[in-house]
Amino acid sequence: MVETRGGRRFALFFVAAAFVVLLASHWLTPVDNVATTAAAPFTSLISGIAQDVGDTLSGVFQAGELRRENAALRQRYASLLKIVISLKARAHDNALYKTMLRFADSSPHLDLLPARVIWTDPTGIGNDIVIDKGAQDGLRDQMTVLDPNGWFVGTIEQVRQNNAVVTLLENPSLSVGAYDLTTGAGGMGALVEGRYDALPQLRYVLTRDTLHVNDLVVTSGQLNLYPRNILLGQVVSVHRVPYQIWQDADIKPAADIAHLEVVQVVRNWNPAAAAQPPSGH
């Protein structure tokens, strides 16, 4: 094609116009700003769509690599999770052992053996637990079992070679001699007895004695069966009928029996040497 003279003049006009725009750029800046502002939403929209499409396409094309990376990350996550679980378990155990250590320091007369709870009755009916220490660790029937804080949990009922069954305070077959630490009510005659469907009860307290809600109830050492002054629980309600001889009180166990993980067995309290009540009782 051979351009005409008019065509070349026309082109020359636009070349000149372009130079005019360049020379006048300083004065045309507001126009530039307005145009850029007006176009910004469209540019942003295109960019957003392109980003989504690009991400999708890269996901399709890099599927194999992403799968491998994902598998590697999952593996890494699993191993890190193991470490985290192990560290958390150690921290948890450390806290428990610290609590136990504090109690052991404050009760130097007691030979305490830590034991881990390895079974609890999931139905909650049995009121027993199994611990991971047994005859080979020097455990015997009727030994006292405490929680990490040193609060009464129950007593050993059945000892096997490497584990033992603990009857809990809530079990109706367990009676523990107890008294009200605040008022002394109960003396050496009262008992805390477990119940299936309710809180353990402090029984055989003379009606003339005083029991208050929130009083602390501890072991009395009655008949030498359990060490004296181990915390059993706190009075939550008192049942007193004036014309009856005895009054009762519901006790909320101090130990969190439902969530026991570690317990302490008192090994140097010899229940085999328990005193016998006088004949006729």
Place this chain on the structure above:
Amino acid sequence: MNTRSLSPSIITALWLLPCLAILQAGLVTHLEVAGALANIVLLVVVDWGILRGLDEGVIWAFIGGLLLDIFSGYPLGTSTVALVVVAALISMGETTFMRTHALLPPVTVFLATLLYYAVVVFILVSTHQSVNLATVFRQVAIPAALLNGAANIVVYPLTHRLEQRIYPVPRASW
């Protein structure tokens, strides 16, 4: 020059080039291949110049250049002058000759891109902007020229099809 015959071309330029400029501005990070950026507006303007000659090539270059200036950080008029100069030089070649070999349009675009960047750099240097010539050509211009040349293998047939749609009767080349 027949002003009436230009009107379909101008109308097309007025809707197509803004769309392409916005597309390019929005896709700028996605059009990058190995550090090189394709310039769609430059491609279409050069191709239109090849296909339609000096008159229309320069008009498209003027509109396209203004749009590139709006979306770029250059002083207004930089891309306009560069693109108009490139389009004028390219369009003065024989369009018939350009159509004789499939490789000529990509090669033309390759050279046009280098020329475009040369003019841009010249203007920037003239306006006392700090420009490292070696870096611009090694890292920007040459990669962009190669990418534009490759992209033109696809863009040129599309532009040719657009021309045939706007101008069903082929343009006389004598």
